[in-house]
Amino acid sequence: MAVFFTCLLGEVRRRGWGVVSLAVGIACGVAVAVVVTAVGTGVERARDGVVASSYGRGTDLTVSGAPGRTVTGAARFAGGQRITVAGRGPLGAGVVAAVAGRSGVAAAAGGLTLRVTPVDGAPHRATASATAGELDGRHGYGGYGGYRGRNGTGDYRVDGVDLTAPALGPLTAATVTDGTGFTRAQADAAVAVVDTGYARRAGLRVGRTLTIGGTDFRVIATVTAAPGAAADVYLPLRQAQRLAGAQDRVTTVYVRTTPGTRAETVRTAIRRGVPGTTVTTAAGLARNVSGSLPVAAGVAEALGRWPAIVAVAAGTVLGASLTRASVGRREAELAELGVLGWPRWRIAAQVAGEAVTGGALGGVLGAALGYGAARLVQAVGPALTARPAGGHTSRVALCAPVGVPLLLAAVALAVGGGLVAGAVGAGRAVRCTG
Known part of the structure; x- marks a missing residue:
């Protein structure tokens, strides 16, 4: 065995360019596989993060009003602001409990989304009923009901948070940057958590007061959410319901399924x-995201891992071709080894060992090249845009991401490619010495 490895090492050194050519061929395929896999994973994670920023981490399903459902009652005007319920019409009292009682539901939490818009002058006329489309953020809140925000700006979104189920809902995807988040004891308190971006625009910080509909809310925390977050201000659900005059009503129910249960x-x-009601799965929520990010995610899903597989296969085929050509040039040399008494299996193992060594070197080189290329893509790659339904457009x-498991898998694939190339070369070597 020691003689075999001594001969193998000597042959690898003697055939330096041949081994390097094999290693480079396999490394190119491995590097492409690493980059494609890393970019695909990154795009999918970014899309999942955008969905989580609007619907919360751990949300498997959402329940909302049926399409075309109307919002009962007029927009409320108080404190120089117009407060409207956003999205489809609110669901009646008891819907959260009804959803929670369904088979396969582990937890359910209600949420109420409002749009607050500053108004100029006295109202001309309040409309008694409006369709969901008229109140949806995608159709604009600024001009509904004969009102307009000052200079067309100043409106913001408020999410009512169900503090009886703090592990569900949009706020679960946000990180507290200052202050302390909601507690269960604040279920009916006049407190607010504000997004850091909106806090900067409005000149708010922890301890200051935000007035909504004539009610003063003390800011207890600022939070940073993932890109695409829809809400600017978070209030306890009861307070949001009171502002909108929609006691015991919600616009969305966030649902977590029991482990092992299919969402469908x-x-x-x-x-x-x-x-x-309209029940939407996590996949459906992802489809509601618009912009270039979902387009990129769709391309990544459609292609799957095929580009990586094709790249590795191409590198393996190239390595096999190089190994086979190398054996063809060494026929006389291999025949001499047979004359000296080397059995065929030993000659085949010698050729295969050289190819596996080249494959291992190619794996290490390809993993390094792939890691560097992935870092370059991340540094200079274009930003993608994403906009959840009813949320803000953001740049992502x-x-x-390239982790240790991906790099180890790349090296393993390269060694496998070396084995295939070695098997091809060994087969020809056996025929040459037969």
Whole structure:
């Protein structure tokens, strides 16, 4: 065995350029595979982060009003502001409990989304009923009902947070940057948590007061959410309901399924048990995101891992071709080894060992090249845009995460490619010495 490895090492050194050519061929395929896999993973994570920023981490399903549902009652005017319920019409009292009682539901929490708009002058006329589309943020809040915000700006979104289920809802995706977040004891307190971006624009900080609809809310924390976050201000759900005059009503129910339960199964159970609602899975929520990010994610999903597989396969085919050509040039040399008494299996193992060594070197080189290329993509790649339904358009940096498991898998693939190339070369070597 020692003689075999001594001969193998000597042959690798003697055939330096041949081994390097094999290593480079496999390394190119491995590097492409690493970059493609890293970019695909980064795009998928970014899309999932945008979805989580609007619907919360751990949200598997959302329940909202049926399409075309109307919002009952006029917009409320108080303190020089117009307060409207955003999105589809609010769901009635008891819907959260009804959803929570469905089979496969681990937890459910309600949420109420409002749009607050400063107004000029006295109202001309309040409309008694409005369709969901008229109140949806995608159709604009500024001009509804004969009002307009000052200079067309100043409106913001408020999310009512169900403090009886703090582990669900949009606020779970935010990170507290200053102050302390909500507690269960503040379920009916006049307190607010404000997004850092809105806090800068409005000149707010922890301890200051934000007035909404004539009610003063003390800011207890500022938070930073993932890109695409929809809300500017978070209030306890009861306070949001009181502002909108929609006691015991919610616009969205956030649902977490029990482990091992298919979301589609739970979706069917909710639709049957709670009629007149729209139930959307996490995949459906992702489809509601617009911009270049979902387009990139769709391309990544459509291609899957095929580009990586093709790149590794191409590198392996190139390595096999180089190994086979090398054996063809060494036929006389290999024949001499047979004359000296080397058995065929030993000659084949010698050739295969050289190819595996080249594959291992190619794996290390390809992993290093792939890691560097992924870092370059992350540094200079274009920013992608994303906008959840009813949320803000944001720019998401293109990331390409490369972890140790991916690098180890790349090296393993390269060694596998070396084995395939070695098997091809060994087969020809055996025929040459037969």
